[in-house]
Amino acid sequence: MKIKSSPRSAKSLLAHAAFAAVLLSASLVTTAQAAVLTSLRPLGFISAAIAEGITPTEVLLPDGVSPHDYALRPSGLQQIRSADLVVWIGPGLETFMSKSVAQLPPNRVVDVSAIPEVKALLLTRQDEKSHEHGIRDTNESGDNHKDEQYNMHLWLSPEIAKLTAIAIHAKLLELMPQKKDQLDANLRQFEDELTKTDVKLGKMLQPVQGKGYFVFHDAYGYFEKHYGLSPLGYFTVNPEIQPGAQRLHQIRTQLVEQKAVCVFAEPQFRPAVINAVAQGTKVRMGTLDPLGSGIALTKDSYVDFLSHLTSQYVSCLK
Known part of the structure; x- marks a missing residue:
């Protein structure tokens, strides 16, 4: 006897089929998610070079968003x-990731600040104050930074970037040993390109090494020390907090006395306070982008990032 399907059972079958399709789609999305996830875009530049042709790289923070005071979303947790x-600078900068990363096994994490060779290169606040030639950190910016704390903007050091690449290579090699030849080749190419670019940028920056300037916040210590630049100081330690009146008066005095040729803002933070302080002086206004906003993740993106930052310095200081 032939059994006829009722309209209700047909609808039920369609509903189940639709639900199964959704589950399959979700499964495909999950499996397609990045094998390498970096907290910040510049770390994504380094990871993309090492993982080129092997596995995708994604960045946790949206483009142009600063890690200072960022709140992790449920999608980011997933x-x-x-x-x-997971590649991150460490708890000294991305506190919003600390609990989540602590739950991962060590072989799935690169903590850049914990790499033994990197620890020896960390700059303290005291190191940076001795490097600056003008205004020191009077700590009146309203933050809790102490002199013994480290500058955690580690991706701005070409030397630390190389050590980071080596650490990423080692972790990926552990996770996928069958890709050893490609991983080795990628690391060699990254190191070679970084060495050549480093020499080129050093020559570009040499003519402006003695020229004083102010930056918006203290992100650039590693880059400045590496290339022998002459920062006079910065407006604030924490870019989320406006500098105090005494700091602004000190900066204004130096600008009036023409001790600085440039003041740099940032794409993420364009405070009116910089324009107000520089108004009526001969100082030039520039922009530095410490996060490489808009630069695509490719095998060459880190050296492109350093080159772009160098051009931003030179265009304002030269």
Whole structure:
């Protein structure tokens, strides 16, 4: 006897089929998620070079967003949990990731600040104050930074970037040993390109090494020390907090006395306070982008990032 399907059972079958399709789609999305997840875009530049042709790289923070005072979203938490390898600076900068990363096994994490060779290169606040030639940190910016704390903007050091690449290579090699030849080749190419670019940028920056300037916040210590630049100081330690009146008066005095040729703002933070302080002086206004906003993740993106930052310095200081 032939059994006829009722309209209700047909609808039920369609509903089940639709639900199964959704589950399959979600499964495909999950498996397609990045094998390497970096906290910040510049770390994504380094990871993309090492993982080129092997596995994708994604960045946790949206483009142009600063890690200072960032709040982790549920989608970001899921990204951290599902990634094969998470690369971050460490708890000294991305406090919003600390709990989530602590739950991952060590072989799935690269903590840049914890790399033994990097520890020896960390700059303290005292190091930076001795490097600056003008205004020191009077700590009146309203933050809790102490002199013994480290500058955690580690990706701005070409030397630390190389050590980071080596650490990422080692972790990926552990996770996928069958890709050894490609990983080795990628690391060699990254190191070679970085060495050549470093020499070129050093020559570009040499003519402006003695020229004084102010930056918006203290992100650039490693880059400045590496290339022998002459910062006079910065407006604030924490870019989320406006500098105090005494700091602004000190900066204004130096600008009036023409001790600085440039004041740099940032794409993420364009405070009116910089324009107000520089108004009526001969100082030029420039922009530095410490996060490489808009630069695509490719095998050459880190050296492109350094080159772009160098051009921003030179265009204002030269």
